Amino acid sequence: MKILVCFGTRPEAIKMAPVCYSLKKEGLDYKVCVTAQHREMLDQVLSFFEITPNFDLNLMQTNQSLNQLSARIIAAMDTVFRDESFDLVLVHGDTTTSAMVALAAFQHGIRIGHVEAGLRTHNKYAPFPEEINRQLTGRLADFHFAPTFRAKQNLLNELIPSSQIYLTGNTIVDALYMTKLKIDDGFISPAMEVLKEQIDFNKKIILVTGHRRENFGKKFEQICQALLEIAQRSDVCMVFPVHLNPNINNQVTVLLGNHPNIILIEPIDYATMVWLLSQSALVISDSGGIQEEAPSFGVPVLVTRNVTERPEGVETGCSILVGASVTQITKHANAILDEKRRVNGSKNPYGDGTAATQIVQQIRNILG
16 A cells, blocks of 8 residues: 655644554554645754655645645646556645645545544634635545544534544644653754844733734734733733744734833744743634644743634633633733733643544555
């Protein structure tokens, strides 16, 4: 049996790295294809996890539209599938890469496994375009590796046969543990060294990230206003790795630059992000992955979105939905920083670090 593992963005690479490790450990015949939907950030992860793609489609272009990217992915995958046959294609999550690779595989009659299947907001514009990407991939997939009971139930509600759904946990917890082990063994990145000089660790560290299209423009302006208000506290040091997308980068630089309690930095490698997360008292973010990672360190997350396809964190008290509201962001941030509200740090609801092993075991059973 031949397996193709395909991804294109940094988050996908992080979450698929443990799957690649487990496939290799089990001696299964697999190859890796990257679309490079994100180039620089993807390459950081490939280097850290020592993954060398067999196919690098290098499809990233400045300011290309989603339709242009989608068309180029399908055309490129058509060539990959025409030149080599595969029994199973593994895709991840909710990216344009996932949906378009799944569509291309389906049209070549190749079975599809969807890692991190079943997450839903049931609002096709939040997150945009990720919600529809994930639903489309779910309709095309033959095997669904669901990270939580809620995700599994979503798939059952959509009449996916239970025999095609496998409850595994989320591979991001595996990646987090793998990375933490390297750091504990002495791994130090150049970015860590720089940040150790910049950050005042006598203050409470707030980690900020943002990249969602749904927040571009006015909403992101409101989020920045909330960050400015929180940064007036003398006991905080805010660290913001700013996304390369000019829709975010330009706005953040203008609104938050030159504040003494805010450190704006370029996007950081995954190991540095994990280390920084472990040092933080609070996360303010619209990221999906960080909602799944932070509970492992007992760090609360203010989710700057109105809905989340990861409700388990909200239900267990690990995260709070605050949208782009200045009032909600500042209120909850101050409550956490003043220790009037504590996160539930007893257990990560997204997994125990064995998801990739479970996925590969199921693949072995599926393919024989």
